[in-house]
Amino acid sequence: MSLVTNALINLVVFAAVAFGGGLGTAWYMIEAGSRLSTRTFGPWTTWTAAGRPEADPYTRAHTARNGLLPVSSTLELTFRAKADSSGSRLTSTCDYTIVLQDTEPAWWSLAVFDGQGKLVQNGAERHAFNNQTAMREPDGRTAIVVARDARPGNWLPSGRSGRIVLVLTVQDAAFAAAVHDGAQTKSLPEIQRTACR
């Protein structure tokens, strides 16, 4: 192999590793997050330092790039799920059931968005349930059904938006502190796929 070819190969590899690797890893750390900045509970992921003034650069970049305005994670945690509990991508063509156990004294809200964080268009103009609006079972549990068509009980319409994202907001300072410290905490609800069409 000639000297020119050798130099060319080294130049291409250098550029690919330096710029491809640098940009790719930065994009991944900012958009998807890693163990340095997020914690995952089944399908739910939260940015543990979101909203805090002392947040790490990845969390700050994630917040700014996505136009988010989070309340400090010392008080409130926002969990996002893009997949169900079996790992399949959430989509408006499937129905899902989310059962929240008795979460007292925490205040919570479960909302559905499309893949870009916009509210899903639906005739009922219903986009979320919280612990004051959702109906509870006699045993204190709350079952929420995410589906395109109307369902009895707590029905959250998923519209026809294709990919959907579920966002669970939990306001509980003790829980937030435990998650931030990496301590064992109460479990988050599973997202069970019940049907697809």
Place this chain on the structure above:
Amino acid sequence: MILNLPFKPRLPAWIGEVSWRTLAGAAFLGGAVHICVTFAAPLVGAGNAFQQLRATLPLNRMVVLPAPASGKQILPYLPPDMLYAMCRYELTGGPVSVTAAVSGPGWVLSLHTPQGDNFYVLPGQQLRSGEVSFLLVPSGDAAHAQRRASATDTQVASPRPEGLIVVRAPLTGLAWLAETDAVLRRSSCTQVKR
């Protein structure tokens, strides 16, 4: 563990031409690119929440925003089962007097820098009375700190001369929408002239 593959994987010949110096240099530069991109990311793109809200929010005035609906969202992923009152403040002309009702579970009063840092937060359930009032002053404004109106006049220092005040009220149903809206409208944000 030794794998007995039926074939021997062959790497392309050109890989042998890549020098370790090239890889080391590329890894070093890749690290620098990673750091630069991470710190530059907030500065590029559609803009952070403050930049997106700057055009819609008047200065030093609390505005109750319409209930979130599809196609009428002010920010992505903002909890939709809430009503929001927001004030874009600027402290260069003097401190800002803030009054807000934070009257129950789910209610939150939060103060944010233009970068989105939430430097002060007050959840509803921790309050004894429903209403809170304080003076928002620039950080390190010792001169103003000495001119307190009274000993009970609470001051909150803002790390930046501008930012956002957000009062968030959970929607507990259509029947309570007007009542929640009325309580939110009691919130205010007024500049106190020096």
